Amino acid sequence: MAARKKRSIGELTFEYLNYTVLIFTSLAMVYPFLFLLSLSITPSEFTTVSLNLMPKGFTWNNYEQVFNNEYILFGFANTLLRTAIGTVATLFVTVCTAYVLSKRYYPNRTFWTMFVVFTMFFGGGLIPNYLLVKELGLMNTVWALVLPGLINTFQMIIARNFFLSLPESIEESARIDGANDLRILFSIVLPVSMPIVATLTLWTAVHHWNAWFDSMIYMQSGDKQVLQVVLRRIVLEGSDTMMDLSSDMEHVSRESVKAATIIVTTLPIICFYPFLQKHFVKGVMIGSLKG
Amino acid sequence: MNHAVSRSDLLSQAKRKRIWHYYWKHRYLSLLFVPAILYYVIFQYLPTYGVLIAFKDYQFRQGIWNSPWIGFRHFQHLFELESFWQVFRNTIVLSVYKLIFGFPAPIVLAILFNEVRHSLFKKFVQTLSYLPHFLSWVVVAGLFVQFLSPSIGPVNLLLRLVGLDPIYFLGSTDWFRFTMVTTDIWKSVGWGTIIYLASLASINPELYEAAEVDGSNRFQNMFYITLPSLTPVITIMFIFAVGQIVNDDFDQIFNLYNPAVYEVGDVLSTYTYRRGLVELDYSFAAAVGLVKNVLAFLLIVITNAVSRRVNEYGLW
Numbered sequence: 001m002a003a004r005k006k007r008s009i010g011e012l013t014f015e016y017l018n019y020t021v022l023i024f025t026s027l028a029m030v031y032p033f034l035f036l037l038s039l040s041i042t043p044s045e046f047t048t049v050s051l052n053l054m055p056k057g058f059t060w061n062n063y064e065q066v067f068n069n070e071y072i073l074f075g076f077a078n079t080l081l082r083t084a085i086g087t088v089a090t091l092f093v094t095v096c097t098a099y100v101l102s103k104r105y106y107p108n109r110t111f112w113t114m115f116v117v118f119t120m121f122f123g124g125g126l127i128p129n130y131l132l133v134k135e136l137g138l139m140n141t142v143w144a145l146v147l148p149g150l151i152n153t154f155q156m157i158i159a160r161n162f163f164l165s166l167p168e169s170i171e172e173s174a175r176i177d178g179a180n181d182l183r184i185l186f187s188i189v190l191p192v193s194m195p196i197v198a199t200l201t202l203w204t205a206v207h208h209w210n211a212w213f214d215s216m217i218y219m220q221s222g223d224k225q226v227l228q229v230v231l232r233r234i235v236l237e238g239s240d241t242m243m244d245l246s247s248d249m250e251h252v253s254r255e256s257v258k259a260a261t262i263i264v265t266t267l268p269i270i271c272f273y274p275f276l277q278k279h280f281v282k283g284v285m286i287g288s289l290k291g
Numbered sequence: 292m293n294h295a296v297s298r299s300d301l302l303s304q305a306k307r308k309r310i311w312h313y314y315w316k317h318r319y320l321s322l323l324f325v326p327a328i329l330y331y332v333i334f335q336y337l338p339t340y341g342v343l344i345a346f347k348d349y350q351f352r353q354g355i356w357n358s359p360w361i362g363f364r365h366f367q368h369l370f371e372l373e374s375f376w377q378v379f380r381n382t383i384v385l386s387v388y389k390l391i392f393g394f395p396a397p398i399v400l401a402i403l404f405n406e407v408r409h410s411l412f413k414k415f416v417q418t419l420s421y422l423p424h425f426l427s428w429v430v431v432a433g434l435f436v437q438f439l440s441p442s443i444g445p446v447n448l449l450l451r452l453v454g455l456d457p458i459y460f461l462g463s464t465d466w467f468r469f470t471m472v473t474t475d476i477w478k479s480v481g482w483g484t485i486i487y488l489a490s491l492a493s494i495n496p497e498l499y500e501a502a503e504v505d506g507s508n509r510f511q512n513m514f515y516i517t518l519p520s521l522t523p524v525i526t527i528m529f530i531f532a533v534g535q536i537v538n539d540d541f542d543q544i545f546n547l548y549n550p551a552v553y554e555v556g557d558v559l560s561t562y563t564y565r566r567g568l569v570e571l572d573y574s575f576a577a578a579v580g581l582v583k584n585v586l587a588f589l590l591i592v593i594t595n596a597v598s599r600r601v602n603e604y605g606l607w
Contacts, residue, residue: 011509018403022416025400028477029419032438035445039437097327100320107313112324116331122588124338125580126560127567131355132338150330181319210427213542217568228429235433236546255443262433269425277421284485 033266040260044253061252062260069244072261075227078142078215082226083208086146090204091197094156099185101156102163120153133218144218145211145226155203158283162196163189199283202276209269231265234258345578365578375562375579382558386536388472394532396476397483398525402517404484405491406509420481428478432546435474436461467552475543490524491517526602534594537586559583 034053040062042055066072100106101113124132129148138144166189174184190197212228219225222242225233233242235258243257269276314321340355345365347358369375400420407413423431441447441457450457460470498516507515539558548556559579567576 008508014406014509018406019412022403022407022412026416026419029422029481031445032434035438036434039443093326093330096323100324100327103317103320106317106320106324107310116327119331119335121591122339122584123335124341125577125584126563127573127577127580128338128341128344129334130568131341131344131573132334135354136333147330148334150334151327181317181323185323206425210425210429212427212429213545228427231433232429232546236429236436255437258433259437262430262437266426266430270422273422273425274418276425277418280425281421281485285489 036259036262039256040263042253042256044256062256063264065252065257066260066264069242071222071225071230071233071242071244072227072264074223075225075230078224079209079227082142082145082211082215083205085142086149086208087201087204089146090150090152091200094151094159094200095190095193095197096185097151098156098159099163099189102160116153117157130217139218140220140224145208145214148214149207152203152207155200159196159200162193166192195282199279202279203283206269206276206280227265231261234261342577342581344574345581347574349574349577351573365575366582369575369578369582377554378557378559378562381555382537382539385468385471385539385556385558388468389475390532390536392472393476393479394529396480398487398521400480401484401487401491402513402521404488405517406513417481417484420484422481423478424482426478428540428542428546431474431478432543435470435547439470461547462549462551464552464555467548467556471543471547471556474547475540478543486528487521487524490521494520523602527598530594530598530601534590535587536590537583 038053038055041058041060043057043059043061045057097116101109101116103109106112123129133139133144133148138147170188170192171184174188179188210228212226212232215224215226215229216232219229222230230242233239238254243254344355344358346360346362347355348361349355349358404413404417407416438444439446439460441459446460447457458466460466494516499512502512502516537559539560541558541560541564544556544558544561545564548561560583563576563579563583566572566579
């Protein structure tokens, strides 16, 4: 920046105002979380309303309650399972598809690209999708959560654009040595495509961690639901069965258990957050450049 | 004549043979492509076929194909139904509110970010503001149900402290839309800045230097350099936002609404869900879904055409 002149009063006022607005924005972003955090460690006798975030007492009982709830444990297991299977499957198929569509010499490439892109603008909608999963016999299986969204076309196109941007030359020598397309993809192209693979992995994993609607409609028993649905039942529907409050617990209030449940569900995202954030931002940049 | 036909037949036959030859030549690529074809045919194109049930009296036992045709009866019924029009109005009204208040929010925030000289502070605020984007609406809804609660929520406590009556943000028809707009802004404003920040970063700094030499102050810079540089992105984003006007946010509404606010809060996607998967009126719900999809598709085509004319830039 060039040497700065003396700032006018207007500019200084703006400067202060800007900082105030941004500090207020940050507070608005974290205050709800801090409020919940405070509520989640407050013993029941103190759960009165207060703007003060400092809890008056301290207890782990609410969290103990959460981790003793078998629905939540099932929920964790189911979420981990769908996230693991879903991420691996999606990554594999997305990379394969994107690679094929990035090859200019692949026959009818334009047709296949349109075949794929059309689905971004028109789909059957909720009911036909539901009936399809039902008629395929996928209800109550993890495949109902993995297969219908196996390829995210938008992300696949982003991966294709990444492959298109790689220089042809990296494949040429291998081709001369007689390597086939499979070997070229998996042992030459993939190792230099780690940035896009990492981004795809995180996109898919976060998607699966947060998904709930498919589980809610395709899974028919409580022990098959993913964590988000268990959370929904407890916090939003106030289901006592799912909340599973044991009578011998002292210092536990419903509101505090709800708060603790929300915190527990959110924690994994918060832990990976700095890392996630960086890759997601990069993803938006790639997408907006080519999109 | 006869001769010509058989000749072109032969030619196209040869062509077809050649195409298969190419698929075989790149057989490893073809192999990699098989899962994708299966996926798109089964999970993307088959449901499009399932849309047929909107024109049928669907019976699960008989399946899609064997259920009796009834033509446009569901659509006729739908358009005569007061509840459908109410849901349709709710969807549009809510989208328009979100467009008016939610659309400018990330632009303003991005410009404010851009004016911060202290880079650590900027980074800190940005990082915090992106956080809600990574959470599901289930979590965010849970958060706000407690945060806005008339009994334990701090917002209502504050209102009471200044002598106002508590507000049922989620239970009152007067406040529900307001709550939808503000919670939506809370969740998406930070993330929305990224695209604007990217185009702000590409402004040539020499522009600012030259303007400063000419005695321009900060506000003049903002209005005559920063904002005009954002105009193309803003136009594109606005056109596409308009194209999304019938696409309500199911996750948000479904997790925050309740029967007390259906009158103002029930939207097309939640209505489809309840009619279809709760009341099991599959055909009728599929008809509602189809109306919505067709409208959404038309809107995208129209807004894309507008975008191409205005910006010489479109999705296709």
